[in-house]
Amino acid sequence: MERRTRVRFAPSPTGPLHMGGVRTALYNYLYAKQKGGDFIIRIEDTDSQRFVPGAEAYIIEALNWCGIIPDEGVDENGKVVEVASDKHPHAPYRQSQRKPIYRKYAEELVQKGYAYYAFDTAEELGKIRAEMEANKQTFIYNYSTRGSLRNSLSLPAEEVARLLEERSDWTIRFKMPEDRTVKMDDLIRGHVEVNTSTLDDKVLWKRADELPTYHLANIVDDHLMEITEVIRGEEWLPSLPLHYLLYEAFGWQETMPRFAHLSLLLKPDGKGKLSKRDGDRLGFPVFPLKWVNAEGEVSRGYREDGYFPEAFVNMLAMLGWNPGDDRELFTMDELIQAFSLERVVMHGAKFNPEKAKWYNKEYLRKKSDHELTKLFKPVLKQHGLTVHCPKCAEKCGVEYRPEPDFATGYFPKAYVQKVVSLIKERATFVADFWDIASYLFVAPKEYVEKDVAKFWKSENVELALQVAEFIKDFADKCGKDGFTKETLEGPLEEYIRGNEWPMGKVMNCLRLALVGASSGLGIADIVTLLGRDEFASRIDAAVANLGK
RNA sequence: GGUGGGUUCGUAUAACGGUUAGUACUCAAGAUUUUCAUUCUUGCAAUAGGGGUUCGAUUCCCCUACCCACUACCA
Numbered sequence: 001m002e003r004r005t006r007v008r009f010a011p012s013p014t015g016p017l018h019m020g021g022v023r024t025a026l027y028n029y030l031y032a033k034q035k036g037g038d039f040i041i042r043i044e045d046t047d048s049q050r051f052v053p054g055a056e057a058y059i060i061e062a063l064n065w066c067g068i069i070p071d072e073g074v075d076e077n078g079k080v081v082e083v084a085s086d087k088h089p090h091a092p093y094r095q096s097q098r099k100p101i102y103r104k105y106a107e108e109l110v111q112k113g114y115a116y117y118a119f120d121t122a123e124e125l126g127k128i129r130a131e132m133e134a135n136k137q138t139f140i141y142n143y144s145t146r147g148s149l150r151n152s153l154s155l156p157a158e159e160v161a162r163l164l165e166e167r168s169d170w171t172i173r174f175k176m177p178e179d180r181t182v183k184m185d186d187l188i189r190g191h192v193e194v195n196t197s198t199l200d201d202k203v204l205w206k207r208a209d210e211l212p213t214y215h216l217a218n219i220v221d222d223h224l225m226e227i228t229e230v231i232r233g234e235e236w237l238p239s240l241p242l243h244y245l246l247y248e249a250f251g252w253q254e255t256m257p258r259f260a261h262l263s264l265l266l267k268p269d270g271k272g273k274l275s276k277r278d279g280d281r282l283g284f285p286v287f288p289l290k291w292v293n294a295e296g297e298v299s300r301g302y303r304e305d306g307y308f309p310e311a312f313v314n315m316l317a318m319l320g321w322n323p324g325d326d327r328e329l330f331t332m333d334e335l336i337q338a339f340s341l342e343r344v345v346m347h348g349a350k351f352n353p354e355k356a357k358w359y360n361k362e363y364l365r366k367k368s369d370h371e372l373t374k375l376f377k378p379v380l381k382q383h384g385l386t387v388h389c390p391k392c393a394e395k396c397g398v399e400y401r402p403e404p405d406f407a408t409g410y411f412p413k414a415y416v417q418k419v420v421s422l423i424k425e426r427a428t429f430v431a432d433f434w435d436i437a438s439y440l441f442v443a444p445k446e447y448v449e450k451d452v453a454k455f456w457k458s459e460n461v462e463l464a465l466q467v468a469e470f471i472k473d474f475a476d477k478c479g480k481d482g483f484t485k486e487t488l489e490g491p492l493e494e495y496i497r498g499n500e501w502p503m504g505k506v507m508n509c510l511r512l513a514l515v516g517a518s519s520g521l522g523i524a525d526i527v528t529l530l531g532r533d534e535f536a537s538r539i540d541a542a543v544a545n546l547g548k
Numbered sequence: 549g550g551u552g553g554g555u556u557c558g559u560a561u562a563a564c565g566g567u568u569a570g571u572a573c574u575c576a577a578g579a580u581u582u583u584c585a586u587u588c589u590u591g592c593a594a595u596a597g598g599g600g601u602u603c604g605a606u607u608c609c610c611c612u613a614c615c616c617a618c619u620a621c622c623a
Binding site for chain 1: 549552554559560574583584585587619620
């Protein structure tokens with residue numbers, strides 16, 4: 001019978017979710033949605049030692065920002081579900097709250113002879129391990145050593161009963177069989193075989209805190225939650241045989257999920273997996289959202305750095321997966337359509353921060369002027385400017401004026417939108433808008449030295465001032481509404497060419513006065529945006545500052 | 549050390565066993581533009597090495613090298 005597709009993302013709340021983790025969640029989500037199935041969140045917090053407050057909320061918020069919305073495990077308010085309901089039948093979704101479930105499964109395995117009680121302390125084992133390593137030997141807790149260690153297989157029954165009673169630090173270990181070849185299939189890597197003699201008797205359950213370890217909790221919960229595919233990081237591949245054997249021991253082979261192991265995200269330079277340090281070192285975020293740890297150390301996030309979530313998700317999707325053709329730009333829906341595990345590459349992908357920026361640039365261009373204006377407004381406010389549309393002016397109890405006022409730093413929203421439409425092709429982030437276009441809001445305070453030396457020469461200045469006079473006259477003639485780029489452009493060019501003046505030199509002279517540098521929009525754009533008076537005042541200021 | 553996985557331009561990747569080994573990012577050059585940016589065009593640049601199998605190997609097999617992961621009462 002065909003089972004409904006159910007996949008899960010099962011993070012451990014030990015810190016902020018790494019972008020590699022986001023990619024794993026994304027692939028799970030894409031897979032589930034394509035199959036019309038469920039994407040479930042489960043919190044694997046069985047290690048009380050490493051629990052970090054706030055990490056769980058961070059993970060959920062990060063996924064939400066990315067548009068990776070769980071069907072199950074997290075409610076509408078972004079809280080992990082603790083009480084079962086129709087929509088969340090397997091609650092609680094936090095393993096620490098599922099504590100009572102696991103012990104009986106662990107005991108069941110002991111009963112069936114697949115597991116046993118072990119009484120060695122971590123210290124004892126550490127000592128043995130150190131001794132053997134000193135002799136260049138490898139300690140491995142399995143068939144070769146378990147007979148001489150303290151456990152229910154080596155000790156008399158009475159003593160086992162006594163130790164179980166008296167001590168509270170024993171564990172239940174899986175009895176890894178000797179010399180068996182486990183044959184496994186991975187959705188990405190194909191067939192994999194491992195001989196069990198190289199594996200160890202993993203701890204499944206700890207009496208000390210009455211919690212399972214990852215392996216047991218994972219298998220039990222995936223079974224109980226009817227997971228059909230497990231899509232997880234490559235670091236789990238070595239424990240896949242254990243997981244296969246566990247399903248077998250429980251007699252759950254029939255419904256065992258299929259597995260897919262994703263390669264890791266690697267550092268942009270050098271070797272090894274991408275870590276927080278690399279971001280600090282190379283200057284890019286490693287986390288989706290900003291994170292401040294207990295020591296007050298801040299890690300930047302893609303959101304706070306100005307990335308659009310769509311761009312971030314698109315970039316992440318293409319890191320280790322491709323559609324088989326040359327397409328690179330995908331909406332979430334398109335990703336859902338196109339995604340397939342078969343096209344996920346096996347090898348690790350070095351993260352390329354430049355490409356991440358390129359994606360953001362592409363998405364910024366796709367945004368409407370209106371939306372970008374909304375995003376730019378707060379930046380302008382930060383620089384002490386006010387921006388109003390008729391509606392919001394009314395709301396604030398301010399009089400709306402349709403003309404920009406450079407003296408007081410007031411700008412109608414329509415003006416800002418016009419600016420945005422002209423500069424958005426030049427930017428990667430909304431935050432770039434200010435660097436690119438501040439001169440359209442405040443007069444230049446200084447002039448780039450190099451450009452002054454190149455263009456502010458008296459013979460050019462003389463001509464530029466004549467052109468300025470022409471523009472002022474033209475503006476007076478046209479009136480406010482007639483003074484536009486379209487009306488000015490032709491006559492302006494004609495005027496300069498008619499006089500046979502050097503276009504580049506004259507224009508850059510003007511640009512220097514208006515912008516403070518020899519870069520920026522076309523003169524006709526700048527002048528008509530600024531308006532006749534602001535234009536005139538900047539020309540005067542330049543002459544006053546730089547001379548003729 | 550052991551076990552498992554991996555290896556195509558600098559990076560991400562494409563190529564039913566037959567291609568001048570493609571595309572994108574980056575970089576460089578040129579064109580356009582009143583400057584800058586954009587845009588367009590062009591260029592640079594790869595099958596880790598060695599053996600097989602085959603008429604033919606980036607593709608299949610073996611060996612070596614290198615990289616990664618795992619090797620906890622962590623996930």
